[in-house]
Amino acid sequence: MPFTRIAVRAGKLATYRKALMQGVHLALMEVFKAPEDDQFMIVTEHDADNFVFGRHYLDIERSDDIVMIQIAVSNTRGQDQKKALFAQIAENLARDPGVRREDVFINLVDVARENWSFGNGAAQYAT
Structure with missing residues (x-):
């Protein structure tokens, strides 16, 4: 169900990206x-010219090690569960591979269940 895109600055080790x-x-x-x-x-790496972010937006001090995460999920979760996910991702990434919490940027995209096809040209979640 989730489809995740993770963007980082170029030059990160494979072990870092895997973590x-x-x-x-x-x-x-x-x-x-x-x-x-x-x-x-999907993890993509970008050189500095193609990786732009607000270093101080909302008074959060971000570094060049910012990790931008976008997750598309079925629109079946409430606000509290989404907040819990954000917190858990920040905690996990702080632990391994050591990303500063200030550098964890997450965007959750709610998608209607009928908008997924996991293969074979079928809409597996459509009712």
Whole structure:
């Protein structure tokens, strides 16, 4: 169900990128009860000219190590569950690979269930 895009500055090690994906997926499993094998993620790296962000927006001091995460999920969760997911992702990424909480930017995109196709040209969640 979740489709996750993670964007970072170019030059991060493969182990770092893998830890980002693992930390996000663990949070999705814990908070949103996503199945273990329901993992669809993309990590992209960008040079400085193609990676722009507000360093001080909302009085949060961000560094070049900002991690931008966008997660598309079915629109079945409430505000409290979303807040819990944000907190759990920040906690997981702070622990491993050591991302500052200020550098964890998350955007959750709610998608109607009928807007997913997981293969075979079928709308598996459509009723």
